Amino acid sequence: MKEENNKIIVIGAGPAGLAAAARLAELNKKTKVFEYSEKVGGMAGSMKIWGHIVDFGPHRFFSSDKVVVDFWHRYVKKNFVMVKRQTRIYFRNKFFNYPLKPFNALKNLGLRNSFISLISYFKSKILPLEEDGSMEIWLSNRFGYKLFKTFFKTYTEKLWGKSCLELDADWAAQRIQKLTLGGALKNALKIDFNNKHKTLVDEFAYPCIGNQYFYDELKNFIEEFNQQEIIFNSQVSRILIEKNRVTGIELANGDQHNCKWLISSMPITSLIAGIENVPQKVTLASKKLRFRNTLLVYLLINSENIFSDQWLYIHDPTVLHGRITNFRNWSPDIINQNGTTVICLEFWCFEDDEIWNMRGEDLINLASKEVVQIGLVNEEQILEGKLVKIPKCYPMYETGYKENLNVVIEFLNKIEGLIPIGRYGSFKYNNQDHSLLMGIMSAESVAINKTPNLWDINTDSKYQEAGYSKDISNS
Ligand SMILES: Cc1cc2nc3c(=O)[nH]c(=O)nc-3n(C[C@H](O)[C@H](O)[C@H](O)COP(=O)(O)OP(=O)(O)OC[C@H]3O[C@@H](n4cnc5c(N)ncnc54)[C@H](O)[C@@H]3O)c2cc1C
Known part of the structure; x- marks a missing residue:
């Protein structure tokens, strides 16, 4: 000793x-x-690749x-820098605002799907399902089953590798902003009665x-x-x-x-x-406490204009990745000004899944194929790839x-x-x-020689993005 x-x-x-x-x-x-x-x-943390500075996925x-x-x-x-947040869902070649904005969602869904979504939303308000603590029921009751199925089910199941019926509602309650038509109307009319600062839905801080x-x-x-x-x-x-x-x-x-x-x-x-x-x-x-792992595949793209979001949620069930970060849209000081852009595709898995043990080269090929398949870049634009593995990064609720x-x-x-x-x-x-x-x-x-009780931090089911990232000490 x-x-x-x-x-x-x-x-x-x-x-x-x-x-x-x-x-x-x-x-x-x-x-x-x-x-x-x-x-x-x-x-x-961050790392430097191809002359760009990148984080391990998006970190606001x-x-x-x-x-x-x-x-x-x-x-x-x-x-x-304060970054004006833009993070949309990319689904069927269309961009949907996220957090969901009802008017934007309904416009992009088309007449028939919008009608069904509205009926299903109102049904969930009038006849909510009995809460059983599962994420599926929690989300269906807040958005209606149709919107839940369109905007949350695939992504959430890709992330956790389980059905939403087997996932605890805690994660959704902390991470997903509820949908209220009153709130949507206020948003649409840009009414902001008591918010001196923009909430995190609008902007965030980044070194x-x-x-x-x-x-x-x-x-x-x-x-x-x-x-x-x-x-x-x-x-x-x-x-x-x-x-x-x-x-x-x-x-x-x-x-x-x-x-x-x-x-x-x-x-x-x-x-x-x-x-x-x-x-x-x-x-x-x-x-019995399990974690989900993340595979981050970074691709160097020969273009400056791929998409304007800091990241996109990818709901397409035919591809395995679920989120793409675009580091060009964070801070000008992290970009190598040579006309290229780094994007990062996230794949989630368990330690014994085949994909976790795939060779780096094969995963880079898979990521390249998928990003071309969903129509965000052309094959010729992909210059290089790099794989980073992050074990045990999502505690499973x-x-x-x-x-x-x-x-x-x-x-x-x-x-x-x-x-x-x-x-x-x-x-x-x-x-x-x-x-x-x-x-x-x-x-x-x-x-002061005292044992703290910290187990209660981050256990409430309050929506967490109603906070601030600016220095609010003088306000
Ligand atoms: C893809 C992704 C995106 C994210 N996006 C955001 C975001 O936008 N905003 C946000 O605020 N948060 C985000 N997060 C979450 C954020 O990264 C974590 O909340 C944060 O890093 C947790 O910090 P930590 O110190 O608890 O754990 P960690 O960051 O995991 O740090 C633990 C440290 O302990 C070390 N360690 C582990 N075991 C041992 C050992 N046996 N001996 C010695 N050292 C050990 C590890 O090497 C590590 O350095 C994201 C996370 C991921 C994976």
Whole structure:
């Protein structure tokens, strides 16, 4: 065991772990951060390819929490742009606004489908189906079955690899803006009674030189201001516990480090696997918590004008990918001004699916074929491709997950000094803001020697995009 003065250890240098270490540094507390990879930012980082800066899929910043908004602006300072959001659904060669705008949707659907959609919408209002906690019923009751089937079913089932009947309504409630005709009318007439700021439906913040910038600034602050260390290429494999109190960690290379507090953003399932003598009931429950993986295929396109959205949702059931990001429409400073554009196609799968184990070259060919098939680019325009695999990035809110998660939470709550945070660290479908908030709050508690309760962050079913991304501290 290495003797150290640092008694607070953070596992992971993604948004959650970095926010914890930075906030502790702000409070003059030292930490040691162990990061599995060779860089900070986790899933929310960026990389440089073909002279362009790109993120791991689309990453806009938004939050309804002032603490998080202020924290982000403290580090990004003036180095960000406000992006006018345009993210549509591309379906049957037509672009539908997303979040759905009823008049635009009905116009694009044509007379017959519009009529059926309206009847089905009103039917869902007059005779709603009995809620059973499933995503299918939740969405059908809010949009009508016809609109649900047209705009949500295929995409959602591509993302999760399961029928909407087997998915918990939690995800939809947090992520999908409800449809009200009153709201639509207000929108259409541009009436805005009490919104001083545009909501996230309209615009979002983004660092001028890519999402990685914020995390690099956090890293610089952590390393320079308080002489804290971030130790890269260090996988934590065991959690050391004595008499129900965390005492340290062990790395994959066998090195051990002691601590009084352990803030962990490693996958909750790996955390459980790294603890000795876990009751069988807890191990079984943890094994039932599943994640979905993402394959990102980047294509270099010889054109500047492919589409004007930051990303498109692809509902076409004949192709496997479900979303395409166009990095030309984020910030001018991330683009290589040589007439080319980078787009990124997302494919979602489980670890044992054939597609997860396909060769990079074959996936690039598949992505190229699909993007040509749906009519967005020509074959001759595709210059190069690159594959990035992101394991365990979507915690699955499938029916029954809450019971299993509660068994795991109950067990972890009994271990003093251990604080699980983050997207896969706490099995919450977090955006950056929730992970940042968990990091900040864990730091503030540890600084006063208290165990926080963070399990309730990001569990409500409030629509999350009603927040802000501008600095609202002076308004
Ligand atoms: C395709 C895609 C699009 C997204 N779009 C948005 C968006 O538009 N806006 C938004 O706000 N959010 C978005 N997100 C979500 C956002 O990326 C996450 O919420 C955020 O990255 C979660 O941060 P985290 O720190 O909890 O986890 P992570 O980012 O996963 O960081 C965890 C870190 O822990 C490290 N680690 C793991 N295991 C160990 C171990 N055993 N030992 C040491 N280190 C370990 C990992 O290497 C990683 O660096 C998106 C995510 C994806 C996948």
